[in-house]
Amino acid sequence: MTIGKRLFNYALIYKKTIIFALLMLMVAVAADLAGPFIAKRMIDQHILGIDSYPWYETDEGENAVLYQDTWYKREDHFSVDDVKGKEVRVLQVGRDYVFVDQPVTTPEGERTYEDGTLTITRSNEEMSYPAVELTNDELLSFYMPEVDDLFKLILVYFALLVVASIFTYGQKFFLETSANRIIKKMRNDVFTHIQKLPIKYFDSLPAGKIVSRITNDTETIKELFVTVLATFVTSIIYITGIYIALFLLDVKLALICLVLVPILVVWIKFYRKYASKYNHIIRSRLSDINAMINESIQGMTIIQAFRRKSETKEEFEEINKDYFDNQNKLLRLNSLTSHNLVGVLRNIAFVALIWYFGGQSLTANSAISLGVLYAFVDYLNRLFQPITGLVNQLANLEQALVSSERVFELLDKDGTEVCEDKMPRYKGNVTFDKVSFGYKEGETVLHDISFEAKEGDTIALVGHTGSGKSSVMNLLSRFYDTKEGKILIDGQDINTIPVQMLRQHMAIVLQDPFLFTGTIASNVSLNDPMITREQVEKALQDVGADRLLKNLQNGYDEKVIEKGSTLSTGQRQLISFARALAFDPAVLILDEATANVDTETEKIIQDGLEVLKKGRTTFIIAHRLSTIKNANQILVLDRGRIVEQGNHDDLMQMRGKYYQMYQLQQGKQSSLAG
Template identity: 60%
Template sequence: MKAGHKTEKKLFHYAWMFRKPISIGLICLVLAVALELTGPFIAKRLIDQHVVGIESTWHQVKSEDDYTVAYQGDIYKREDRLGRSETTDNPATILQVGSSYYFVDQAVPTTGKREVEGDTLTIQTPDEKLSAQAEKLSLTELYRFFEPERPAIYRLLGLYVGLLLIAAVFQFWNTFLLQRTSNRIIQQMREDVFAHIQRLPISYFINQPAGKVVARVTNDTEAIRELYVRVLATFVTSFVYMTGIYIALFLLDVRLAVMCLLLVPIIAIWMGVYKYFGGKYNKVVRSTVSDMNGNINEAIQCMSIIQAFRRQRQTSEEFEALNSKHFIYQKKLIRLSALTSHNLVNVLRNLAFVAFIWYFGSQSISAQGVITIGVLYAFVDYLTRLFQPVNDLVNQLPQLEQARVAAGRVFEMLEEEGEDVKDSKVPRYKGHVRFEHVSFAYEKDEYILKDIDFEVAAGQTAAFVGHTGSGKSSIMNLLFRFYDPQKGTITIDGQDTKDWSRQQVRSHMGIVLQDPFLFTGTILSNVTMNDPNISREMAIRALKAVGADRFIKKLPNQYDEPVKEKGSSFSMGERQLISFARALAFDPAILILDEATANIDTETEKLIQNALQVLKQGRTTLVIAHRLSTIQQADQIFVLQHGTMMEKGTHAQLLAEEGLYYQMYQMQQGKVKAAAM
């Protein structure tokens, strides 16, 4: 299936989820359109039957009724208003010549070319030329002949106004239902996208900058919202209006309606052309917007580094390159629309009116006079109305293509293979961790870990040391099931971690990072993570246990002190203590520490070391160590080099072996002595 058709199918699927309100809205739309399109028919009847209808043959009658007119002592009635049993005498005719009306005291043709000279009216027909005596009607006399038509005119006008008011009610419900449903569709789509993001493997976010992911959740879904809110409503409304207008045109005149049908293939061809070129340009535009978001996000996060290394000009140039690319393709889209959209509608409108004039000029405005003013008005009205939906369709094509491309990007992310979320609880495990001949590669055959084999008993503290790139963090990533190894098995209390869902594996694990991350909120919300199972009292108790209450008591709002983005208003040590309290509150069976004291000053380090002792009690602790002096009390120390387990043992045992660990320790001790001197 082509990507475009696949995208359209999924967009339809989301609309189908809310088919009931959409169907009701569309029914309201059809009814509103049908009621509105009765206007020209009512106007046609009003003009032909009641406004210019007096230009007809009249008959002298004996009795008066609602349709009779008194003129010069006699009573007259229009021929089309005569009853079957009524007797008539002395037919007469009322004809319009220029802006005046004339009364002819005999029956004469109502078609043909007319001229008046004095009191003589001449009528030229294809068959003959007739002359007759005619009396010019005064304004008062003319109004008298219009008098019988006034009630019908008022009724038709009242009917038209009533239909418009009813149509307005249906139009309101159509607009309300479609727009509310459109927003509900986007709400559902954003919920699906955000939920799917949380199921995506960590590898996806490594390959995708955060700005690009954010752009798909916000910018792209907003473009899709425009599709449902404006584009869909416009297209449906336009198609319904055009269908209704074509039905009306066919009822008025089949030949002209067939000529107007030429608009349909022209619009279809134009939409296909725009879809091809507009789709290509929009893909570049949407992709560039994502790149710009990623660039801006990175620049803001790293602004201190950019300014410190005087990279402002280079950073601006990188952004300007993306901005220029965006501008160029936006300009192409604008040119594509400007060259054709408005011009196309104008050309089509003019051609349609040329055809209209030619048709009526050659076929109707003749001596036979087969066209009435009412029909002429109705055709002009419907043709004028026909081009409004055409104009709306063409003007919405840019938004349609933007939405299609944006939808393709969103659905592309939704198609990324996610992980099943299984939150069912597993009993709290003891924390016996074992890696059996584990090998792992981020990229195919480029193994970061090679045949790793170790075991940590429940309640023990194990440290992993090694130079950068040795594989320490990769071991933690595997234990957390951010990734799965290509070879070997990982067990907790003898249970293969692959037999549990990723959520179940992590349900009794805690982690404290070297650079702790705090969320926007309060100190307490960063400890509880809004988990209903962790009460305010439990969170405060955890903060006190790790010693964080020493600085919290000095804050204006204490435990409810607001936390800005990333906790920038707190020092590194304060952020670290809050993250310790978070881990303690969740009471994990396995605790992973990415050397929490690596970036801490000596005074704060003592406070943190005390907090660590509290945190380690009663749980298995795995430490990624940078300072070897902080892990001397560990039950086991594993030394890694280039993904291979080189040594294992206690601090004393490894020093006695005088191997790699010994060299690392001596090197660090030498630096410490040099620093002291």
């Protein structure tokens, strides 16, 4: 499905509001474009009408004009039953008007008045008529029958302006409201989809780039619906309405002006071809900038400690310069287009208008009225307003389409559908059956892993860095799926269990625990309504957290800022223990949970661990071997394979890798103590 169709599908969600807004827009356009027609009627019918129509002698009455003791009425004011008397004419000569007391067969042509004689020259033929020049008062009396109609038309004109203003406001309000709702839904969709993506997706994409797609790219798409869509729809409707009006006025000139449409279409295609290239680079560089800023803020301690400020600045300036250069290329393209293009088209249109009307004025048989000329000029001026709007929005359109492509690329990533179903708490019998796994194709990090953990057992995984300990736990949690072999819980293959249902009865405590912005209590319950305040407090007390948190001013309601940076490592770790305990998992995973704490805090954490492990199958990735001496089973991993397996005493008697690691750690501790 194309980007345009997918954006259109989002718009269809709020189609009723959008259609209503477009109907209001059509009314606004119709009301606005009716203005020149009213002006044309005012000019041709009422202002120049005394010249255009014959006058006839009549009796005193409505719309009759008294001149030299005789009543006259204009031809268009007679009803069917009225009797017409002698025909006369009131004609304009220069800036003056004359009264001709007889019919004038051909009033079109060049007119001159001298010594009581009106001369009309037409096609080398001269015709003369006796005439009397009208005074200002006499001329005003001939205009008086038109005053009421002129006043009514003026009122209609202003009424249409009010209607156009009201409906323009309405369409803008409803269209932009719909646009904001569309973007709100799109952001929700993107954020929701991110929760469904596998962990491996985040391994290869910096957080700053993902944030850029959710914030910057969706904000650009918002401009598409709020500004670009409104401008394009408004402009297209206006242009269509103006062309309809032009065809009603004069078909030939309207056809000439119609040439502007294919020129505009060709130009839009030309612009998009080059703008798309620059916008792709610009959006990509903006993501890189966000990613680097995010990384720099998180690693500011290291940057400053190792005096990498100047190098980091240079790296940022390089990315920023590339972004700047491509922005300038796009700016030059935009500068070349918008105003210049519209100016050229406007000049071409007015040259055609002058040429056409100039030619018409030379032919008396096809003379154009001043009202038509005014309406044409007015409509041509109006025509270039929406064209200018269209061209000026091309840059925003292209940026929005590029951003849409990036957002939809994210939405197209395969994710796991959220399963709201519940499953009974499983016992926690875990079996790894000949499991092999690799993060990349052709690269295996776990080889033929097999072991069994019974309900309530504590299983410890030890080994050097890169031996595969965390990979085993990642597979158990289904952050990744096995390549070969099976993992069973209570005899059921975990690949057949939806991940949400599987993790419903699992909990994990990381070496570097993650806390969310909120309070200590909210970080324990994660705002799960099923976990009461009493359960939160009991979990914190059971793991011994109250001993480390009791000095905080607000207790369990103490504010937690980003990542819990105001709390100590031990405090954060105990909060994560309490979180795991509050959710009462059947399977508990501890990833080097005591590696980064001091000895005194470790004692508190160890006591908390004993509480946490009761009644559940526990997997511990151990750094300090002294903390796992009581484990039911210890797995020693080396290069992705289990090389030793048994309890502490068994492994010490084997005098293998575990024995060496234990003795090494004990030796270090003895030397440190000495």
